[in-house]
Amino acid sequence: MKSVRKGLRAGELEKDVYERLTCARCEEELTTENDPDEIGTIRACPECGTEWEQIG
Numbered sequence: 001m002k003s004v005r006k007g008l009r010a011g012e013l014e015k016d017v018y019e020r021l022t023c024a025r026c027e028e029e030l031t032t033e034n035d036p037d038e039i040g041t042i043r044a045c046p047e048c049g050t051e052w053e054q055i056g
Contacts, residue, residue: 004043004054013052023048 004021007013013030014022021030026047033042040055 001042001051001053004052007052012050023050025050 002010002012004013008015012024014024016022021043022028023030023045026045028045028047030043030052031046033044035042040053042051043054044051
């Protein structure tokens with residue numbers, strides 16, 4: 001699982017004018033999975049299931 005920052009650099013993710021993250025392949029807005037026992041947040045594409053880790 002890559003970080004959101006690496007996904008943006010690699011072109012796998014895109015940000016729109018409202019800072020929402022979208023999957024570049026599916027053009028779907030990412031969902032957020034927040035586990036209270038883990039540090040960070042998991043961002044996932046609902047269409048293809050690819051996940052990225054967002055820290056901070």
